[in-house]
Amino acid sequence: MEQDDFDLDQVIGLVELLYSSRDPDQVIEVQKILQRFQKSSNSWYISNQLLLNDSINCKFFGALTYTVGINLHLGEFSTDLKFKIILELLNHVILLINENKNNTLFVIEKLLSNLAIIFVTSYKEWSYSLQSLYASLKNKNPQIINDSNINDFDSTYDMILLLFSQIVVEETSKLESSNVDKSNLHKFIHEKFFPITSALLFRTEMIKSLDCLGSWIQYISTAELESVERYDLSIILDHLLDLIILNNADISQRAINVTVDILDTNPSMLNKVLKNKLDSLIFGKWGVNYLQSLIEDHDFENINQFSRLVILFLETDIIHVAHLLADDANNEKFEFLLNLTNFPGIPIDEELISKDFIEFWSELAEAYVDDEDRLLVLLKNDTDQLMKLNQKATSIFQRVSSIYWSKIHIPVNVDDEEFKLYKEEFMSYRSDVADFFDTIYPIVKIAMYKNLIDTISNNISSAKPNFQDIEASLFLINSISSNFNEDNINTNILSYLTNILESNFFEIISSNNSNENKYTISTTIQFLSSIDFFYKHKIGLKYLPSILNFLFSCMLESNLYHLSSSKAICRISNDCRLSLVGYLPNFENLIVEMINNINILPIIRERIVNSYASIIQGIKNPEIQGKNLNILLGLINEKCVQLITNNQITNENTLNYLISLLNCIYEIGKGMQLPEDDVEDFYSQEEINLINEYWTNDSYNIHDKIIRIITEVSTNSSSPMLLNNTEIVEKCCLIFKTGLTESIEGPFVFKDETLIQYILTKSGSANINTMPFLFELFDAVITANYKTISPSLVSSTVDTIFLSRLPLIKTDPDLIESSIKILGTIVEKKPSLIIYNGNFTIIILHFCLENLSTSEKFILKSVSKFWSKLIVLKKGDKRDFEFISNLFLQEKLGVVLTYAVISNLLKSQRSNIDNFQEILKFLIVKYPLYVKNWLEDAFAKVNEERVNQRIDELKSYHVFIKKLIMTRGKTQAFQNVVKEYWLETNGLFNY
C-alpha cells in the first residue's frame, strides 16, 4: 500500500465497523482492507495511533497490529529498532495501567504478549525484560534496564509482572524449535527469569498467582523434555498444597486443578516430601471431609476432579501402591478407593468417577500380574508377605469386580430418550469394564467366574428373574472366556456351564422377547459364541442341540439377532461337525425355507447352507453325503430353473437372490472341504479308498448337478443379462476353485477338462470384465494340477483365451495383468507347459517385454514375476534350461531384456524400483558372465536415445555396473546400489 493511500480516520472507521458489523461478507471485506494496512509500511505508526485512541476497539486493534508487524519483521530488525518498539509498547502499557480502566486488561495482555514475543526471540539483546517492565511502571517512563536486582522491586506491580511472566512462558511453549535455539532459551529462562518469578510467586498471595503457576507447570514439563534444565519447585508447590486445605472452596478447587495438571504432565515435580504431604491430605481427615462436603453439595464436577487427583497421584508409583496392600495399616486407604469407585449413580449419565477408576484398577492389577519381582523387592524378599499381598489382592479385586458388575447393568428402559443420549459412551464404558475383567482374571481366577455364573443361576431359579443381572454376568463371562481353550480349560468351569445349561436357561431367556430384553438375548448369543472350549469338550457336546435350537429361534425371530446368531451357528457347525451329524434332520425344514424364501438376507442363507454342508461333510460315509447333497442341490437347482425359465429375474432383488443361490453352492463346496490339512488326520486309508471310489462313480451324479446349475445360470444364451453378469462368473469360478485344493476325490473335485471347458466357453462371452475371473480360475487349475495336466490342453487354452484375443486383452490393464500372471504361474510351476508353444517366442515374450514399460503397478508386479521365474527356471528340466539359455544367449533375449529393464527402471516411479530390481538381480545371479556386457550395451543405447532427445548422457554408469556386479545379487547391498543410482540419475536425495 502506498503512503498516499493512508488515512488514519479511515482506519479507525474500519476498525469500528469490523467490531460492530453483523454482515459476515462485510466483515471479511473489512478484514481484508485492514490486513493490507497492517502489512503496509505505515503499520507501526497506525499501531501507535490506534493505541492512543480512546476507543477500546482501536486500542486492541493497535496492539494486534503490533503483533502482525513483530511477527513479519522482527527477524530483520537491528537492536536499536527492537528497543524502539519495546519502548513504544512499554509506554502503552504504562498509559493503560495509569488509565486504571476495568476493560483494558485484554489490551494490556496483548501488549505484554508482544513484549514477550520480542523477549523470547531476542533475549540475548534484551535480557532484563521483567526489570525493564518494573522500572517503566514504577517510574511511569518507558525504559530498558540492564540490571537484575530483584531486591529493588516493591510489591506494587507484582501482579502485572506475574502476568508478564506467565505470558512469556506461554509464548516460549508455542515457539517452533526450528525458529530458535530452544535449549539455550530454556537455560536462560531457568537461570535468569525463573528466580525472579519464583521470588514474586513466593511473596504474592498464592491464590492470586495460581494462573501464573499453572502456566509455569505446563512450561516446565516442555522445557524439561526439550532441554537438560531441571527445576526445583518444592517451596512453591508446598505452598500450593497448603492452598488445597484452605477453608475456601474456590481456592481449594483451583489449587486442586493445578495439582492435577502437575500430576498429569510432570509428576516428578513432586518430591517425596510433597508426595507424602499430598498422601496424608487425600487419605487423611481433609480428604474424607472434602469429599463428603462435595457429595452433600451435589458438586459432581469437583467430585470428578478430586477423583482424578486421587487416581493420578496413585498412578505416579503404582507398584508402590500395590505393595501397600500387604500392610493392614493401609486398609482404610483401599476402602476409601473402593468407596470412591462405588460412587452412586449410573456411570456416564450420573457419575464419571467409576469410569476414571477403571484405568487405575487395571494398572494396579497389571502390577500384581506382571511385576511380582519388583513387589517382592519392595517387600524385602519376604515371601510370606507376598503371599498375604496376593491373597488381599484377590479379595480386593473381587470387590472391585462386584462394583463394576453392578455398574454395567443396562438401564431398564432402553428406549428412553435419555439413555439414547449417552448410550454410545455407556457402551464404551461397558467394553472398558469387560477389558478390566479380562485383566483381573489371572488374579481372581475361577472365583470370579463362579460369582458370575451364580448370579445367572440364582436369577434363573428365581420366580422373578432379573434380566439385567443375567445380561451383565453373561457380558463379562464373554470377556473372560478369551482366557480359555480346549487345552487349559478347568473342569470346574465346565461344570458351572453345565449347571446353567441343565437349568431352564434358554426357556427363561426366550420367555422375555420384549425390546427391553434385547440386550440379554444379544449377549446370550455372544456368550454361546464365546464358549467354544465348552462345546468342543465331550461334556459340552450333548448341549449342542439345545444351543443350536436357541440360536435358530433367535435367528428366525428377529432381524436384530439374525446376523450374530447365524454367525454363531456357522461357527459351531464348522467346529463340531462330527458331533452334529445326528442333528442334521433338524436343519431340513430350515434349509428349505432358507433356499426358497427370497426375503432371507443372502449372508444368512449362505451361512446356514454352509453350516449344513459342514455337518454333511462330518458324516464320513460318502453314500449318505451324496444323498444329502443330492437333496440340497436339487432344491437349489429347482429354484434356479424356476427363476430362469419363468423369466423371474426382472430386478436387482431377484438377480441377487439367484446369485445368492449360486453362492450357496460355493458355501456347500467350502463346507465339504476337508477340515484338516492332512487328509490322514481325518480319514483312515480304508475310508480314503472308499471315498475315492464313491466319488469316481458318483452315484447321485452330484458333479453333473453342480455343472448343470452352473451351465443354466451362467452360460444360458437365452438370457443375456445372466450371460454377461460378472458376479455370476465370479461365483461359478469360486465354486470350481473349492475342489482344486482337495487331496482326495469329492463332490467338488472336477476333471481339469471340465474346468477348462467352462473357461473356454465363457471366455467367448462379450463381457471382458468377466475375463480376469476366468484367468484366475485357469491360474488356480495350473497351480493345483500342473503335475498332471496335459500340456496340449494348456497350450490350446493359452492359444484360445490369450493369443487369439490379444488385441482385446491389450486394451484393458486388468486383462493384461491377469494374463501375464497366468504365464508367470505356468513358467514357475512347469515351464514346459508353455515354452514350447510356437507362439511363446514370437508373441508371448514380446508381450511381456512391452509391458515392462507400463505404469500400472499390478501389471509391473506380474511382469516382474514372469521374467524372474523365466530366468531362474526353478522347476525346469535340462531340456527346458537349454531352451531358455539359448534364447538368452543365442537369440539375444538377454541383451533385449536388460535394455528394457534398465531403460524402464531409470524412468520408473520410486515405488516401482523393486520390480525391476528383482529381474536385474536374477540376471546377475543366473548369467554372471554375460550380464556385464548386456548392461554396457543397454546403457550405451539409453545414452544414444538421450542424445537424440537432447538430454544429458549418463556419465557414471560404468561405476554403477561394477558395483552391481560386485554385489553378486546379494539382496541388501544390491538394493542399495540400485536405489542410489536411481536417485542420482533422477536428481533426488535419499532421506
Added chain:
Amino acid sequence: MMSSLCKTRLQEERKRWRKDHPFGFYAKPNKTVGGALDLQNWTAGIPGKSHTLWEGGVYPVTINFPDDYPSKPPKVKFPQNFYHPNVYPSGTICLSILNEEQDWRPAITLKQIVIGIQELLDSPNPDSPAQEPAWRAYGKDRATYEKKVKEQAQKYGAPAS
C-alpha cells in the same frame, strides 16, 4: 528381543489407550499361554464410520510391534482376503503412516493409527493398489465394489444394540 525403549513405549501406549480411546474401537495386547501380556502383539477392532458403506462392521486387525518399535512402524493386518483396494491379499494394510519410508514417525500413537485405518476404509488411495479385485472394482465397477463392501460389513457386523 524387545528393546527397553520398545517395552516402555508399549506400556505407555497401553496406558494412553486406556485413558483415551475413540468410541467403538477396541485394542488390547494378546495374552501368552501363561496369561501374561504379550505387549508386542495386539488385537484391535475398527468400526466402520457412520453413513458410509462400512457402517455396521467392526473390522478386526492384528498389530505386531517389531523389536525396534517405535523406530520402525507396527505391522497392521486385517484378516486374509479382506476386501479393500489398499489391503494386500495377506491382509497387510498399505498406509503411508505405517510405512517406514513414507510417513511413519515414532511419535504416532496407536490411536492415530487406528483412526488412520478407519479413515482409509472409506477413502481408499487409488495410487497405492494392494489387491487386484477391490482395486479393479473400485476403479471400474463401483456398483460391485459397493455391494461387496456392504456384504463384508454384514460379515463383520457388531452385535445388535
